[in-house]
Amino acid sequence: MAATPVWSVDPRTGKQREQVAAEATPQDLDEAVRAAHASRTALADRTARIAFLRAAAELLDGSAEAVVRTADAETALGTARLTGELARTTYQLRAFADAVEEGSYLDIRIDHPAPDLAPPRPGLRRYKVPLGVVAVYAASNFPLAFSVPGGDTASALAAGCPVVVKAHPDHPATSELCGSLLRRAAVAVGLPEAVVAVVHGFEAGLDLIRHPLVSAAGFTGSIRGGRALFDAASARPVPIPFHGELGSLNPVVVTPSAAAERAEEIGAGLAGSVTLGVGQFCVKPGLVLVPAGPDGDRLAEALAKGLADTGPGVLLDHRMRDGFVSGVAERAALPEVTAPVAAGPGPDAGDGGSGGHTVAAGFLSVPAGRLTDPAYAVLLEECFGPVTVLARYADQHEAATVLDRLPGNLSATLQLSAAETAGGPGPAAELIDRVTRLAGRVVVNGWPTGVAVAPAQHHGGPYPAATSHSTSVGGTAIERWLRPVAYQSVPDPLLPPELRDANPLGLPRRVTP
Template sequence: MSDVVSIDPRSGEVVEVVAVETGPAEVDRLAQAAAAAAQPLDALGRAARGALLRALADALEDRRADIVGVADRETALGTTRLNGELTRTTYQFRLFADVLDEGSYVEAAIDHAGDSPMGPRPDLRRMLVPMGPVAVFGASNFPLAFSVPGGDTASALAAGCPVVVKAHGAHPATSQLVFDVMSAAATAVGAPEGTLAIVHGVDAGARLVQHPAIRAVGFTGSLTGGRAIVELIEARPDPVPFYGELSSLNPVVVTPAAAAERAAEIGRGLGASVTLGAGQFCTKPGLSFVPTGPAGDSLVAEMAGSFAGVDPHVLLSERIALAYAEGIEQLTSTPGLTTVARGDAASGSGYVAAPLLLSAAAGSLPRAAHEELFGPVAVVARYTDETELLTALAELPASLTMTVHTGDEDDELPAAVTRALGDRSGRILFNGYPTGVAVTWAQHHGGPWPSTNTAHTSVGTSAIRRFLRPVAWQSAPQSLLPPELREADPGIPRRIDGVLVLPAGGR
């Protein structure tokens, strides 16, 4: 088995050996331990799992300086960004603890025995229960919020599912550190052994996906990687749910009225959004539609300031850097695409890349501009009228987001754009930028294929729904029912005989 090494992307050099790739026997042991932990973790109940989540948040916060330091050395994302990401990460754990306290996520429903228009009915009670052990694949671009301590882990644990995380090879030292912190905290509050585990290595991840103990898989990464995992799942004798967040173009439309009113503001905002985190966000606005004419020209010129003559950006890994280099070579050689602005040429050691802004006519937009490319690159499509714009929008793939910038003089165009893209987007933004994804009760981070393969979200409280399954109890004795379905008020909202009943206290 090979060593798992941690590389500094600023230099491209190996800094330390973190671990040895996890072998088949160890993957099997960890998966079996997760299976053994499933029932005890569920039996802890909502209050104890909430305490577990808050303990994990506190433990990560206590090691903030160490975690941010290792993550910055390993990702080059900067301490400001990583401190913010760790804050988001601990907030996610605490928010899911609040979800457990509130309790409506179980969708408890009780229909008492009695007469119905179809005749007598039995006593039926239904709620959502944990699915079982979950495999989570850490993402390269969020070493905290979408990795070992990320939203998939937080929502699965909240649901009552043990988690085995496949650490991402781009930040193994960060992954191992936060796992060690979380594992110790889980043990300290009495979580069952096997509640949390970690594996390293591609082969270990593949074996984990196909292990019979694993009941669902959460993944954030490339479309290619997602398809590979789907193939592994389909080869199982018992395929399990796969929740993949995969690829997204995130189109932005600027109306003529918006460009006329605030060209400079929008141009700066778009440029900052594209280059944020070296363009390594799944919500990066990769394609923007801007009207032709002086106002649109001013907007693009302002946007170009985020690209022209700036220092090369450091990318997360060699694989991402190579893919970026190949991608921009293809784009710059594609007929119909013109370079608007480019950063200083990348040189020296490390995984560096020059930011790039390109332009094309919306009426003859090359297919290459429809593809997501990880890194600080974007295309501006210039449109002459509404017909040309809507025709171009009709050809776009589905995305996590769509954005419309509107002006005071707009009439029907924003509605027409929303109709054109709304059924192919998971989040519809107005006068903003998609790279900010708030963690809230109302958030949805998903969309039709190829952005995701599911109707669920990976951000926000509804993410817990991915790791739950419905069960109905018929004519069950009270002693055999979950507390949420017994006659006594469990302190959560329930639907009883068709009527929504709030708990005592009216929450």
Template sequence: MAAAPVWSVDPRTGKQREQVGAEATVHDVDRAVRAAHSARAALADRTVRAAFLRAAAELLDAARDDLVAVADAETALGAARLTGELARTCYQFRAFADTVDEGAFLGVVIDHPDDTATPPVPDLRRHKIPLGVVAVYAASNFPFAFSVPGGDTASALAAGCPVVVKAHPDHPATSERVAAVLRAAAERHGIAADAIGLVHGFDAGVELVRHPLVAAAGFTGSVRGGRALFDAAAARPVPIPFHGELGSLNPVVVTEAAAAERGEDIGRGLAGSMTLGVGQFCVKPGLVLAPAGAGGDRLLKSLAEAVGATGQGVLLDHRMRDHFVTGVAERAQLPDVAAPVAPGAGGAHTVTPGFLTVPAARIAAEGAHDLLLEECFGPVTVVARYTDDAEITAVLARLPGNLTATVHLSAAEAAGTDGTAATGGASGGSGRGARLLAELTPLAGRVLVDGWPTGVAVAPAQQHGGPYPAATSTSTSVGGTAIERWLRPVVYQNTPEALLPPELHDANPLGLPRRYDGRLEH
């Protein structure tokens, strides 16, 4: 039986654009993984690796016009958005090249023997080594930044791990073109093109996580799909780390004082954030706790005006469109749920943005309104109107883990001078602001004050992850520390220096940052 063809589809029309290839068989997956495994040695040299990462950025940037055109044709995300995303992706490769050059990620620690310690300390030399082949599962909504050339791929390659990517069916043509660019960059520096493998098809994704030579996996996608792969990774004869980003509601709390002070601005900001990219961001604010008073009314009026002025949009594929239309309809039918601007179907291939409102008390108690606590992918948010702080606490207590959590405060609350009871918060401050920060911190990996979560900066301090189901591990998929997911520490005890890798020599010939007999050396 012939393998099923893989087609690139235009979401604006629902029509097939071109046949990209065929879904990978079990044998195809095996060949891709074994070839990647054989390419490990070529990635061992850090200087070569860093040069390869910079070449990848250079060649991606050079191919920008073609890549953006193809990505737009099969995602409908628009040239401006995709151009910015590709620039972000190139920056990420260069940032990881700098990380590789610096070498701090190796975590070098050297402790010389100390017979006076209790118990005595032998000669111990510790650093981190690559895990091996990494399986990467591409996301639908970021054809560059969280796909074939995304953060999982860039960080794994930076760690010295070859990758095999399971392409997302929403942008297979983009995936093939980008993979070709990365392979060309690898070959420019003597690295086998097989260090970047690519497979298509649902079954290929399952076979990939089960392959005995795959050492770890990175995933961005749905809770259902990610959990199935996570379970498969754990059920292997030799379980492997599975770093999955699965789903997030990204709650926002607006205090009564903040709404009174700048409700209109908050409403406009919320509209821009929840409709950005047609609501297809993993950090879209999906639940907003707003006061029931006059300030909250002004916020909703501003939100309604801004969302109402936002045009229809095309989602990444028709399956997502159908799920969005069905999902918002089910939510709108719940008791006491209103739709000041009704979200739903637009034209034959589009959706209209909107938002729902509900008394916070409805979702503070377990019941049918639990549906409002589940992510709805697309341009919609739920505004829960609360009457007091107790309702805020009750709703937050029912939330699962999230990528982000946001609070909007008044100027006095942000400064801790609002006159409320002094209660130590996550920041050690006092007042309502500190108390809310303390309630939000356990819920998310990134906590924002007076901002919006859409937009994830690529920076050393970034944390893109959170408690389950936002993620399946405590790591980040964005920022310099994402490299740590693909490494494991090993320590050599009483090993002659002639047998040690140069990273662990006393003379530090590679000039690495390290901890040497308890002292930090840079």
């Protein structure tokens, strides 16, 4: 039986560009996972891992022109956006190399024996070890930073886990190019190239999560796809951790005093956030609680102007375009929902048109009180693409009632006035407490689009934003791929080097006498 070809598609036209790979057969997938599993011993060398991560960053930077050109041809995200995304990607690789070198990610704890305690305490030494082969499911909207060379891959490799990446069908050529660069980097520092593998195909993705040698998985994508994989990971004879980033509405609350103080500024900022990356960011604001009245009207007018100035954009594939168009239409058809700026298909877009996957940005408006009606539940769900919903609320109680109906989110944003940011008890403090319950990141007087790669970052949230309480961005993302092991009363010569009294590796540790 002939292998199923994998084609690269130009989203600007909707036409096939070139065949870049073939879908992995069950045998191909099994061989990739087994080779990755066999590379674990080599990857356990921390020095080699550090060198590998840094070499991968250097090769990606050195191939920047080809990487960006290929990614833009498949995603239409633009060279400026993709150049920045590549810089973020290589920064992540170097940051994880630094983390491995510094060593605190191992969380080494040593408790010396204390026989006089009641009860007596034995000698205990604890650190973290890698789980094993990690399956990474690449995201559509970030062909670099959340794909083959992205944060899941970088953090797993840093932990000492080989990676098999299921490439996203929206950017297979970019995936193949980046995968080849990572494998070159591995060989250059003396590691097997099998520490990173790339596979294609829907069935390969299912086979990957079920493979008995896969020990954990990371996913960024839709609720439907992520939940199916999560359930498959849980249904295995030996269930495995599944760290999925699924969907998020990312609510924004604009207080009455903030609207009175800077309505135009907030409206313009909202337009930029909603249309960034053609609304394909996982932290795009999808629901904005805006006060009813003249100040809220001024904000809506500024938002409309900002959206009009942006112009049409190109979504990643026809499924996303179709989902966006139908999702906007379903929401706009609800009673009392208006479309001050109509979102929908762009000029000449669609099957047979020259506009490919082009769409127009817009926003919907609805009285906030309607959102307590189950018939309006779709307005509390993510619509992927450049559209948001303005919910006009009458008072703080009505806004709070809407917030209490929301599921988990990656982010929640508060637009506050200068007086409200001064602190102390009051409505602003109550709002922060309320949104902390439903989001993994709380933003004040900024916008959630743009997730800084930093040690204190958290990119996750209550379900369905994520399937675990971990982060997929920032230094602590490495913790997903490690498990703790404690050694009790083990003689020093038999301990791993990381735990020996002499600390031959010079690692940070917490010691209890």
